[in-house]
Amino acid sequence: MADVYPELPPPDVEVVVTTTTVSPTVFKPTLPACIAGPCFQIVEVTKDGLPNSAAVLELPAILAAGKRGDYTVSSPASFGFKVNGSAEVTVEFSNTTYTASQVASLINDALKAAKLDNAAIAEVITVGTGSKWQIRTLGTGTNKSIEITTIGSGLGDAFGIHLWRVTGTDKYYNLRYKASPFNFPAPRDNLDELVFDPNHVTYAIDKGGNNLTTLSTDSTVERVGSGGLSVVEDGDYDGYSPILKLSSSAVDEFGKTGTNIWKLSAAAGPASVTGSTAITSPADVNGKALIMSVSGSPYQVITFSEVDEVADIVAQINAVFPDIASQNAGVLTLSTDGIDDTKLSLSKTGREAYIHIHPTTPNELLQVLDPGASPTIGKKIYMGSWYPVQVNDEFYKNGELVGVVTRIVQVDLTNQWTIFEISNEIKQEDISSDKWYFVSKNLPGDIVSGDHPTPDVYITADGEIHIKQMVIRDSNGVPFIRYLGANNTQPVIYGQATQYVGYKALRKDVSPAAKAPELLEFNTVSEIEDEIGPITTDNPLAYGCWLAKMACPSRTLYAIGVEEISSNSPMGTATAYSKVMDFLASFDVYTIVPMTQDLDILQAWNTHVQTMSNVDNKLERCCFGTIGRPERGPNSVLVSGTDGKNESNTEFNTNIPGLTSILQDQGINVNAADWTNPDQGVYLDIESTSKHYHIKSASGSIVTIQTEAGSDFYSDTDFTGLTLITESFAVKKRGALLVDSSGKPDKDAISRAIADTAKLFAHKRFILGYAESVIVSDNGITMEVPAYYAACVEAGKRAEVLPHIGFTNTTCPGILGVKGTADYFSTKQLNVMAGGGVWIWMQKTPSSPVITRHQLTTDVTTIENREWSLTAPLDYLAKIIRLQIRPLLGKFNIDDNLLRLVDAILDGIRTEVKDNQKIFADIEFGELKTEEGHPDTLIVEVPVVRIYPFNKLRAIIIV
Secondary structure: OOOOOOOOOOOOOOOOOOOOOOOOOOOOOOOOEEEEEOOEEEEOOEEOOEEOHHHEOOEOOEEEOOOOOOEEOOOOEEEEEEEOOOOOEEEEEOOOEEOHHHHHHHHHHHHHHOOOOOOEEEEEEEEOOEEEEEEEEOOOOOOOEEEEEEEOOOHHHHHOOOOEEEEOEOOEOOOOEEEOHHHOOOOOOOHHHEEEEEEEEEEEEEOOOOOEEEOOOOOEEEEEEEOOEEEEOOOOOOOOEEEEEEEOOOEEOOOOOOOOOOOOOOOOOOEEEEOOOOOOOHHHHOOOEEEEEEOOOOOEEEEOOOOOOHHHHHHHHHOOOOOOOOOOOOEEEEEEOOOOOEEEEEEEOOOOOEEEEOOOOOHHHHHHHOOOOOOOOOOOEEEOOOOOOOOOOEEEEOOEEEEEEEEEEEEEOOOOEEEEEEEEEEOHHHOOOOEEEEEEOOOOOOOOOOOOOOOOEEEOOOOOEEEOOOOOEOOOOOEOEEEEOHHHOEEEEOOOEEEEEEEEEEEHHHOOOOOOOOOEEEOOHHHHHHHHOOOOOOOHHHHHHHHHHHHOOOOOEEEEEOOOOOOOOOOOOHHHHHHHHHHHOOOOOOEEEEOOOOHHHHHHHHHHHHHHOOOOOOOOOEEEEEEOOOOEOOOEEEEEEEEEEEOOOOEEEOOOOOHHHHHHHOOOOOOOHHHHOHHHOEEEEEOOOOEEEEEEEEEOOEEEEEOOOOOOOEOOOOOOOOOOOOEEEEEEEOOOEOEOOOOOEOHHHHHHHHHHHHHOOOOOOEEEEEOOEEEEEEOOEEEEEOOHHHHHHHHHHHHHOOOOOOOOOOEOOOOOEEEOOOOOOOHHHHHHHHHHOEEEEEOOOOOOOOEEOOOEOOOOOOHHHHEHHHHHHHHHHHHHHHHHHHHHOOOOOOOHHHHHHHHHHHHHHHHHHHHHOOOEEEEOOOOOEEEOOEEEEEEOOOOEEEOOOOOOOOOOOOO
16 A cells, blocks of 8 residues: 655645625614695794894895886996995996896995995895895994995986985884895894795884884874864763864974974875075085985985086985885975075975974075075974874874774864764863874775875885884874974984894795705704794694604604795695605605695695605605595596696687587586686686686687686686696586585585595595694694694604504594594594595594594505505515615625525514514515526515404304
8 A cells, every 4th residue: 555645735825715694684764754834934023021132123224226127228327336434336337238137246346346345235136026136234233324426327217226325223213114024033044045924024113121012014193182172062961972073273293393284184285395585595505414304214414516506406405305106205396486586395295294304404504595584494394294084093192092983074174173983982171181192093004195194014015014204102192303402493303112023934945945955854852943943833844843753752754845835825835845746756755744735736645655656766655635624525627638828818728629518528518607606616727826717618629717806716816927838737626515405514415525535546655634623732822723733643653653553543642632523423424434535533522532533545445455554564664675685786796695695684674574573474585586587686576464453343142
C-alpha cells in the first residue's frame, strides 16, 4: 500500500457561504384619518375679557393709485415723491402704456437707486376685479410718511393721483382712516394667503382703561345739540307725549362754528365758507403755508409759490384737494360778488363734510385770503349740515337712550321745524335744558349718496375697513374738539384710541393653493392648536381634527384645507375639493372625511376613493361622507355631456341633438307653463362653476337660464364674464319636496329619500353617515353641528384600532348627543335607511351615549361589502405586504436566495396578522412563482379567512 502523504497548504483565506432564514421585522402600517375642510384664521378683538394685544392695528403710510388696470401716459413724464421726509425720489416714464406691475417695478427701481428700498416698497394690490399699484412704508406709526411732491403732465389723470401726504399711524386720532386687509394683524404672518369675508371683520377702539368699543357698521351719531326741542301734546293731556318738535333754534354742539347748520328736511348740505371780501393782494400768499384738513383727511401743508392772481391760489389748493368722486370731497372755486372782485370760497360737497383750517396756519396768510374787517375765513371747522331725522333713529339725552323714532309727523320748511314721534312718552321738563343727540340706524355698510350718513365704520367686499372721522365723542355725543387761541375760538380735533381688528378669514396657506402646499400632520392636540387653531366650531377643520385626534391619540392624523368657499358652498366649493382630491393622490391616507354635505362633491369623492384604491394606484382608501335630513328627494340627472359652451350670458349650448325630446322622454314637459317655476326644478350644473343655473326654456340643443335672486339653491348670476368651452355639464331635476298632503314632513318619504341617497354611491369604499345634527361642546358651550363632525371621530377610531374591529354599537367619543335619528324616526323607518346602506348615529335614551347603529358602507349587496370591518382588513393586508416587499424591489435578482427571503417575509406577515394581531381567522401565502411573460415579476396567491362581526343571534326556544 502506498504511503499517504499529508498536504499542508500555504496560508490563505477560506470563505464558506451558507444561507440561513432570519425572521424579519414586520413593519405595521396604519389606516390614518385625513380631514378635509375649510380652515379659518380667527383673530378676536378680545381675549379673556380684555383687549387682545394680537389684534392691535398699526398702519404704515400707504399711497395708492386712484385708478386700476393698464395705464396710458404721455411720455416722457415723471412724478416725484418723498419717503419719511427724504429727498425727492423721481420715477421716469418713457413708454406710453404700463401695467400696475410695471409701474411698481419702476418705483422700486427708483427707491433702490435712492437707497430707500429698506424704507418703502411699491406693490400691486387687487381691488375687486382689477389691480393697481401702491407705495407702502415698511414700518408703521406717525413717523412714517409718503408725500407726492411733483406730478408730470397727464400723470395725475392717468394714475388717479394728486399732490398729497399720508402718514402711518399707531392709533386712531379721530381722523378718517382706511385699513386694507394686507395691513391687518397676522399672528401667523400669512396675510397674502388669506381670503377675507367682510361679514366677519370687526373694528374696535380702546380710549383707555381696557374699555373696548366695537364700532357699528350700521349706525352713527347724527344731530348733536341742546335746546330747540319741545314736547307736543298728544291729545290725552296727561303731561306726557311721544311726539317731539325739533326747531332750527336748537344749538349745534358738534362744530361750534357760530353758524346754524341744522338741516330739518331733504338732504344734508355741504360745508362751505366764503371770504367776506375780495382778495386784493394774491401774491402776498407766496411762501406762506395753509394747513388744512377736509372731512377727516390727513392735514395737508400747502405752501404757495409763484402766485400772481387768485386763480393761482385756487389751482394750488385744488392740486392737493381735488374732487374725489367716491366721496365728493374738497372742491375750491372762485365766487364773484357781482362786479369784478373775487372772493375765496371753500366748499366740501357731500353730506358729512367739514373743512378745518388748522390753528398753526399763519395769521398773515388768512389776512390775505380774507382781508375784510370782519373776516369769515379763519382758524375754524366749517361743517356741513346734518341729515334730517329718520324713522328708526335712536334719540338720546344726557347719554341715555330715550326712544326710537317711529314716524315723521310733519315737516315745515318755511319755519324750519320737524315734528316726529318716538317709542316712549316723555314730559317737557325731561328735555328742556338737556343735551341730546340722535343715532342714525340701519345704515348701508358703504358710502352713500342719498339721505343717510355713513356709519362709524364700513367694510368693503374686499374686507377693507373705512373708519369715519370724529368717532371719539363724550357722553353727550360731542366729538373731542379742543379750543385754543384768543378766547378759545380755534378748534383742534383731538382724542386717540388704540385700534383693534378682528376677523375670520379662509386660510389658503393650509390648502393645495398654498405657496408651499403640504399635507398637515398632527401628533398632538397642541400641534392642532398651534398650526390651525383656534379649536372651535367656527373653525371647522381645526375642530374636526381635534375630535379625530381625541379618537386616535397614538396615531398621526392628517388634514388639508380647501382654498375656496362661497355663499352657496360655505364648506368648500366643488372646485376646491377637486383640487384637494388631486393633492391627496400623492399621499397614503385612509379614511377621508370631507366636511361638506354637498352630494355632487361627495359623489366626486366616491369616484376618487375607487380610483385611488385600484391595483395601479396602490393607495387603498375610503371616504366617510355625511348628510343631514333632506327637504327633497335626491336630484336626478336628465342628460349630461362634456362639450357644452355658452352662446351668450344666458344661453348654453349642450351640443346634444334632440335635447328637448330627451327631456320629454324623462317626463319634462318642455311646453308646460310651469317650466320656469323654480319648484319644477330643472337646472343646469356646469362642473367648472359650482353653481345651479335655473333653466327657463330649451330649444334645439340650447338651454336658456334665468337668475333667481335670493335663492339658496339657484344661481343669482348668469354667465357674464365667463368663457365656457368644452364644459362638462348635466341637466338635472330637483328631487320632490318630502312633505305629505298637509305640508308636514313625511317621515316615510324622508327615510326612503335618505336610503335612495346612499344608493347613489353603492360602494364598499364610501360610507354615508346620517344624523340631522350632532351635539358637541365648544369651549363649554353646547352646539348643534353637522354630522361630519361625528364622521371625524369614526375616522380617528379606524386609525387607532386594528382594522378588523367593528364599530356597530360602539360609542362616538366627543359627540354628546344626536338629533333626528332614533328620536325622530320609527324603527321601521331606520331599517329602511339602513337597508339603503346608511350609517346611523343614535341614542337609545336622551341621556345615553351616542352609538353607531350599524357599521355600514353604501354597498349592502353582500355582508363582505357592507361591513366596514371586513373591507379594512384587506386594505391593511395590501398595505403591509407593500410596505414589507417594496424595499427589496430593484435591489435583488430573482434566485433561490431571494425566494427564501420573500418567503420568510411573507411568513412573518402571516404570523403578525393572524397570530399576533388576530386580524384574520386564517391566512396562507402560496408558492412564489414567476409570472408567465414577465420574468421580473413574482406572483403569490394569498387565501384569507376574515373574522366576521357578531351581528345576530337566532335563538329557537323549543317547548
